[in-house]
Amino acid sequence: MGKILVNKSHTLTGHNDCIYALVEGGDPRFFYTGSGDGMVVEWDLDDPKDGKLIAKLTHSVYALGMDAARNWLIVGHNFEGIHVIDLQENKEIWSLKLTDQAIFDVKVIGDEILVGTGDGVLVLVDIESKAVKRHIKLSSKSIRVMDFARTKKHLALGLSDFTIKVLDVAKEYQPLTNLNGHQNSVFALGYSPDEKTLISGARDAQLKFWDTESYEQAENIIAHMFAINYLSFREDGKYLVTCSMDKSIKVWDVEERKLLKVIDKARNAGHGTSINKVIWSSYSQQVIAISDDRTISIWTIESQNS
Template identity: 75%
Template sequence: MSKIQVNKLHTLTGHNDCIYALAEGSDPRFFYTGAGDGMVVEWDLDRPKDGKLIAKLPHSVYALEVDREKNHLIIGHNFEGIHVIDLNENKEIWSLKLTDQAIFDLKIFGNELFVGTGDGVLVVVDMTERAIKKHIKLSSKSIRVLSIARTKRQMAVGLSDHTIKVLDLANGLHPIANLSGHTNSIFALGFSPDETLLVSGARDAQLKFWNSVNYTLDQNIVAHMYAINYLSYREDGKYLATCSMDKSIKVWDVENHKLLKVIDKARNAGHGTSINKVLWSTYSGNIVSVSDDRTIAIWQIEVDNL
């Protein structure tokens, strides 16, 4: 059994509205945040207090994605489309009008960008041609979250119709599985680093562990008091962090599906309102969290194996 020690290292401020988006850079020393104020900011884990404004947009930003090969930051601009920033040059190189809906998630795979929108349409963008390749209507309800298993060439899509759809990236986005069991919108979704597991979390506060070989349910846990907003694995896949509208972060033993640690305001001077995203840094091993309280927290996580 493992024991987790937590130390809050930093509280970062600068956004003027709820922070919704969080992404690790191609150089994982850097991470990016996007908020309701339309600002996108770059942060340096070695000098965390010095945030750098990357973009200021007229509408809120719910989704960010980094093209690691090109070192481009892709911004999901609600009710508009995408903006592509060259991080080497610190300037926008192109943009594309896509939708009049919210953009809840972005994922890049090869030369294709997948955009999950508020009207249940998966927009596929050819990043080389800088053009829309196709629209796929998956539901009448929002697409909230995307996760890609790169080796398996599969993408899981979490929807507000309470289902998870698994699509085959190698075969024209052909459906592989339709997973049901959640009783509300799926906000959190992630393939484990070894791709043998898919974990989902929803507005129903439940965390589900799916065997991604045959997409059967291994275990269901009532994990939080309120909606689970996001999840992130430690790089080795042994541990998982979830964050919630209940203002807490929870750390889980992935193999045993066990809760190891609760990080909250009472115990750790945590966030005062809903925590919207977490990122388990591959650079420092720390956890980064962003919240409706307009702050970013950086948590040092130490694991003692008993």
């Protein structure tokens, strides 16, 4: 493994409050951000300097989901519900009032929109009828993050009750297993591209590796100084990035489960406050991060022998 080289390509501004939501577009050349100011913005990786305002909502936006098949952006509007934006037409096409709670994550699986709420309810919305299909109460605590293994049809959910719940989507969302081990809220969750590993990160600053055949814990790493807020795999599954309340981004070798690089303010002119989400772009292979400091950073990350 060669030396990891990091270069900041861009710092993007425009939001007037902490930025909480980040998602890659169905066309991965574009990505979308949402923030405490209620603004949802589209950014173009080919020309990222100027974002395009997509929506301005009355409450903060913690969650964005992408329906790649329809080219729809699903906006989780706190204390309200969801807004569905047709990105081709660049307009809102429908909305649904769902909850008086915060919405922490939104995912699209086939013809369903999955909404994770602050009172521990997974809301299933049927896209065709534009109506709530089902409420699944998982906890009295918040659903913070979700990830879906498409081949296995497993949905993993990280909660503020310190657990990870895994549901079998092919069997009407039947519970498969309940993973315990974190000492605090689970904020970060991701299946590896080969779906052999589920990785979780939490407010306890620990990164856990779970074998998805047995869902046994395979490894635990004290990965950051403070809460791990999010994680994202590179498309090939070799590397992983985590971001944290400790203001750093860390690059990991997935197979070796080894830290390769720390990106922070002192060494790389990184963010000065909590980094809330990070994605490894499948378009440019750059790392995109959002922060409480109201800025977006784009990083070029290369290994000398990659």
